[in-house]
Amino acid sequence: MSxxxxxxRPVLTWSAVTVAxxxxxxxxxxxxxxxxxxxxxxxxxxxxxxxxxxxxEIVGAPVLGVRMDAERARPHMAxxxxxxxxxxxxxxxxxxxxxxxxxxxxxxLAGAGPSAAPxxxxxxxxxxxxxxxxxQAMSMESILVFAIWxxxxxxxxxxxxxxxxxxxxxLQAASMALSVAGLWxxxxxxxxxxxxxxxxxxxxxxxxxPVYVSGAAGLTLLALAELILPALLEQRGIPLGWAGPxxxxxxxxxxxxxxxxxxxxxxxxxxxxxxxxxxxxxxxGVALAAVLPWTxxxxxxxxxxxxxxxxxxLTRNLALRQILPPGALAAGYSVMYAAVGAGYAxxxxxxxxxxxVVAPSTAILYGVVLTLALTALGLWGxxxxxxxxxxxxxxxxxxxxxxxTAGSDR
Numbered sequence: 054m055s056x057x058x059x060x061x062r063p064v065l066t067w068s069a070v071t072v073a074x075x076x077x078x079x080x081x082x083x084x085x086x087x088x089x090x091x092x093x094x095x096x097x098x099x100x101x102x103x104x105x106x107x108x109x110e111i112v113g114a115p116v117l118g119v120r121m122d123a124e125r126a127r128p129h130m131a132x133x134x135x136x137x138x139x140x141x142x143x144x145x146x147x148x149x150x151x152x153x154x155x156x157x158x159x160x161x162l163a164g165a166g167p168s169a170a171p172x173x174x175x176x177x178x179x180x181x182x183x184x185x186x187x188x189q190a191m192s193m194e195s196i197l198v199f200a201i202w203x204x205x206x207x208x209x210x211x212x213x214x215x216x217x218x219x220x221x222x223x224l225q226a227a228s229m230a231l232s233v234a235g236l237w238x239x240x241x242x243x244x245x246x247x248x249x250x251x252x253x254x255x256x257x258x259x260x261x262x263p264v265y266v267s268g269a270a271g272l273t274l275l276a277l278a279e280l281i282l283p284a285l286l287e288q289r290g291i292p293l294g295w296a297g298p299x300x301x302x303x304x305x306x307x308x309x310x311x312x313x314x315x316x317x318x319x320x321x322x323x324x325x326x327x328x329x330x331x332x333x334x335x336x337x338g339v340a341l342a343a344v345l346p347w348t349x350x351x352x353x354x355x356x357x358x359x360x361x362x363x364x365x366x367l368t369r370n371l372a373l374r375q376i377l378p379p380g381a382l383a384a385g386y387s388v389m390y391a392a393v394g395a396g397y398a399x400x401x402x403x404x405x406x407x408x409x410v411v412a413p414s415t416a417i418l419y420g421v422v423l424t425l426a427l428t429a430l431g432l433w434g435x436x437x438x439x440x441x442x443x444x445x446x447x448x449x450x451x452x453x454x455x456x457x458t459a460g461s462d463r
Contacts, residue, residue: 056189056315063181064190066238068197071174073232074134074167075198077141077225079205081106084221085160087213089149098153102160107398109164111391117169118387119254123176123380126242130173131233136166138229145222167229172386179374179382180243191370192315195363199308203301243379254381258388261376263434268369268389269396270427271332274339275362276400277420278303278355284413291348299348299355306359314364324372325435331365332428334358336421343417366393372435396427 085106086099113133121129140163147155175194182190212220283296314320320327338358342351369389377385400420407416 056193056312059182059186059189059193063239064178064193066235067174067178067181068193070232070235070239071194071197072201073228073235074170074174075201076205077137077163077229078110078167078171079202080209080221080225081141081160081163083206083209084213084225085144087209087218088144088222089156089218091218092149095149098156101153102156104398105157106160106164107394109161109166110168111394111398113165113168114172114387114391114394115258115384117165118172118384118390119258121169121173121383121387122242123383124242126173126177126383127236127239130167130170131236132166133170134167134229134233134236137163137170138226138233140164140166141222141226141229145219145226148219163225168390169383169387171390172388173383175370175386176243176379176382177239180379181240187374188317188319188367188371189315191367192311192363195311195367196308199304199311199363203304203308243382254384257377257381258384261373261385261388263431263437264369264372264376265389265392266427266434267328267332267372267431268366269392269399270424270431271335271362271365271369272393272396273400273420273424273427274332274335274358276397277339277404277417277424278342278358280401281404281408281413281417281420284408285343285351285417288413289346289348289351291351295348299352302352302356303359303362306356307363310360311363311367313360314367324368324375325432328365328368328372329428329432331361331368333425335361335365336424336428340418340421343414343421 082103085102086096089095089098089102092098117129117133140159140161143159144156144163147159149156175191178190178194179187209221212224279300282299283293286293286295322330335358338354338361342354342358345351345354370386373385373389374382400423403423404416404420407419411419
């Protein structure tokens with residue numbers, strides 16, 4: 054199946070709702086910094102608010118995702134997105150001069166409320182397309198998300214500096230509220246098979262722990278690329294102004310990689326092996342960027358790493374879809390969302406600590422070693438889940454939207 058066949062009204066509507074729901078998420082950390090930067094100790098407070106927002110996402114995603122009913126997903130996502138819109142509204146209305154505890158509470162709500170929505174939206178998307186088109190649909194989602202994340206920083210900075218620091222937060226609130234309304238143009242949920250007797254949702258999700266570990270491994274590399282790059286450029290005597298274009302090259306490479314991966318319905322090898330090879334290759338690219346002394350070399354290494362970063366993440370989401378039953382997909386995607394966020398945060402913390410005692414290039418190499426260790430752990434765990442490396446077949450009901458019947462929207 055080609056990308057052209059995804060250009061249907063339901064999928065295009067889903068894409069519009071996703072942009073409205075995910076743009077506020079991409080803008081949030083930088084918007085928090087700009088909101089309070091003119092206050093005493095503003096940059097420190099901004100970093101704390103951004104961290105509280107991310108903690109809200111990490112805590113909220115698994116807790117709320119586990120409670121999402123596959124066949125009644127829409128109201129669950131609507132409530133979460135509405136809470137997120139309220140949190141962003143609170144930040145925008147209160148402004149940077151409000152008490153830090155109050156701002157922190159709003160930031161936590163803005164992060165936690167909608168944290169299960171990305172997983173629910175992904176499960177909804179895969180339920181709207183035929184089974185043969187799932188890889189293309191997930192690739193399309195990845196391209197869309199990378200485009201959102203590429204545009205968000207410039208939009209946030211432009212509004213905060215050119216209009217008012219509160220404007221990005223109010224725009225985020227309006228966008229997320231719009232996504233709530235847009236949900237009613239989408240299916241109510243997706244089909245779920247009856248759960249096996251004695252099997253709890255938590256037990257089913259815990260069984261997929263190696264996939265979460267592999268997902269976290271991939272995001273540690275992204276953290277290394279984003280957080281240590283400025284220090285690495287200083288070490289190499291390269292102007293800091295190159296940080297933006299270099300990271301843009303990484304993001305563009307990721308979007309291209311997602312597109313290329315989706316051109317085929319399947320690739321040679323098991324998803325487990327594909328993931329391990331891709332993450333290891335990304336790690337090699339990041340390590341190469343750490344040791345090369347030339348700007349052009351760093352640019353090529355990061356672009357190549359980005360090219361493989363998105364496919365690595367796609368293999369993890371596809372693996373979850375094969376391991377988990379349909380009713381647990383949204384929860385599984387939400388746990389993955391939390392896991393990769395935790396991986397990013399842990400790598401950032403490790404990088405910050407290492408930069409105090411070693412050179413930036415050495416800190417990146419330590420981070421690469423951590424990534425490879427997590428990848429090996431995930432590979433070992435997945436082989437235990439699927440004896441002899443066999444990947445379980447996807448349940449036949451996956452990829453089918455719940456039939457719309459009279460009164461189904463109650």
